[in-house]
Amino acid sequence: MTVALCWGLVGVHAHADFLRDSHADMSMRNFYFNSDNRDGPAKPSMIEEWAQGFLLDYRSGYTPGVVGFGVDAMGMLGITLDSGRGRHPGSSMIPSDGDGAVNEWSRFGATAKLKMSETELRYGQLMPKIPVLVASDGRLLPQTFQGVQIQSRELKDFTLMGGALDRATGRAPTDRTGLAVSGGTQQSNRFYFAGVDYRVDKSLTLQYYTGQLEDYYTQNFLGLNHSWSLGDVGSLATDLRYFRTRSDGANGTAAGRSQGYVTSGYTADGDGEVDNSLWSAAFTYRLGGHAVTLGYQDVSDNSNFVQINQGSIDKGAGGSSLYLWTDKMLLSFTRAGERTGFAQYAYDFAAAGVPGLKASVMYLKGDHIQTGSGAEQSEWGRDVSLDYVVQTGTFKGVGFAWRNGMARSEAARNGDQNRLIVNYTLPLF
Template sequence: MNKYLMTASAVALAPLAHADLLAGSHASLGLRNFYFSNDFRDQPGSAGQSKTEEWAQAFVLDFKSGYTNGPVGVGLDALGLMGVTLDSGSGRHRGSNMIPDDGNGAAGQWSRLGLTPKLKVANTELRYGTLMPKLPVLTYNDGRLLPQTFEGGQVTSTDIAGLTLTGGRLDRATSRGSSDRTGLAVAGGTRTSDQFLFAGGDYQLGKQLTLQYYFANLEDYYNQHFAGLTHTLQLPAGQSLKTELRYFRSLSDGANASAAGRASGYRVGGYTEGNDGEIDNHTWSAALTYAVQGHALMAGYQQVSGGSNFVQPNQGSLSGKGAAGASLYLHTDRMLASFNRAGERTAFAQYSYDFAAAGVPGLKFSLMYLKGDDIRTTSGRDASEWERDLGLDYVIQDGPLKGLGLAWRQGLLHSQIDPDQEQNRLIVSYSLALF
């Protein structure tokens, strides 16, 4: 814990005995049982075994305090995370994709604790400590047993009607499969940045239209602008048509903008103009979703410019910390691939059905297909890839097991760049309210 977090924690802890603060507090224990299997169909040998198969149990203690009375409310949140390996036998563990590697194979257990002091004035809140941002410029990853977390500060304000403003600074991340904190980077970078700045807002015009703009800077890697639009058109007979437009512009910053900086490790992986590792990218996408009586059909298109891959913070290329696992705010960021490579043009479609419309509440199904072409490669040959994902979820609605969630995820990837893969995830989850 750094000195700033310790100072903030002391400020927040002082009034913990205050009854007003505790009155608005609540805590829950989240349980997640996760079976993970990934068949790397054509990647045996030096890259590792051709299949990963692991089973683990997560415990997530989430405490959120209320606020003290007065013009400045003070509170403290705490997040305790622990993973326990149930099965990861010889030859079935690979790196730290889900379970951390302790140097001799899968770790038996791993844990971390995050404290987040907070202040509130009117409808503006300042949080400093462990954060899980969910923003267009940075989205935490929760695709394995434990979620990815970040360290830093964030301010959110809803004082202006219809407008949500967000800004902050982050300096560290802890991967979903690790207890170690790292600096920040992009995929392919081997040097860390100690500062990620972000600011932006969501403006809601009525109930149907939301406009977004965000700016982010990962020091020594990139500046990124994001503009987004979401519109929902209500049609007769319970039908709707949702339109989503997203545009990103990413440009090199600091060390990544210089040849010396890129040579020292501040570079992006994959194809770049001149093979120099410099970030220079436009990415735009459009998606339409038609919904009626439990059915939803989404179709869309995404295009990544040819200067470099699309980037957002990704610590996967930092050695020795098990830092792999990042999310991108793209429609195409799915189970096995993100379709974010230089030059890639992706068409995608998804069908989903909520069985509540057929009298079976809690049961949901989804099927998605993506096809990416024109991927630029360092060999000069354009490549392609496709992915198909299935999802089935059920949450028990009543009885002694009410709230118990069951989920199955199955993905298949065929790629001319990455190894072909078939992945299965079985997840059982339950949240127990403590108070």
């Protein structure tokens, strides 16, 4: 009886810790999306949609002991507010219902987690944000993946990470799919990743990451981030990135590529094989509320830069985010051979006595784009962003954002895009 009572008290204590450290938030996002394709006969010529999203995010604490257990859960709901039949085809925000948009859609995902000392293992729904894979949050609901991930900070100044993914849910659909790259019509069921961040000191961080999308590519990444304080005259940040990507498995064979394990765009032999390197350097000077960034990016000639993108799988699962300075609203400047210079000016109005208000404008120009005819193409883009978060009063925490993008390209259709977003997160407990 005494033993049973002791076990019961342990169970109550574990349950209390599990709940005491739990919290839940309800995030609400109202999103208006307008993308106008300015030229060419192909449809769609205009995508225009408006929707309301809800995301309930629950995160538990851990049970006590050497090994702690917990669970996270996330429920998502999207409601279409406006989407005419002629303005929905090609949407990357709302799932399709025949030739129109669905009225509402929902998803649910859960993650089991285990923690021992400074090491955490997660299994289930994941949203990685690492150089070789960035889960996209550029629409109403975020992109999610299924798999396992382990992260450790046992060693001082080191963060180690690794894992494997097998399924993805895009920003618009509710169905999970396998994994692919843009242009690939065959699904892969394995993406392996590993990496390390080494904080040399408070001003310098070094990174190495690797990712393998089975039967498509293997990618290695090296990164350096450095911040140099200039005292009263501001600071200078340096950001260096290098990717090397080569074919893997089926993509490396003619037989595999004939089955659909290919990448889109120009390739050196016209066969869809991945063979790419990309490097970039960006330097940001900050003084008060001002920040000026100048940078350059170079893509090798043999193929486009690739990362995971399910856009060519017939599930409406397209769209991705890339760990690149040039990954903007309408263009990513990652075509074979492309050389891109970019400049950005940003201002934080807190320096002028208006906290919560931020603005930026960025211009990018890419050239030397390779084509099958031997001619070279060019493109340019301009992105503007304006953000404001209410600081006080009844509407404290409500965020407003405007995104405006313009693209003019010899390699793709010209376009203009506007996004109006209202965000609010309500803590539940």
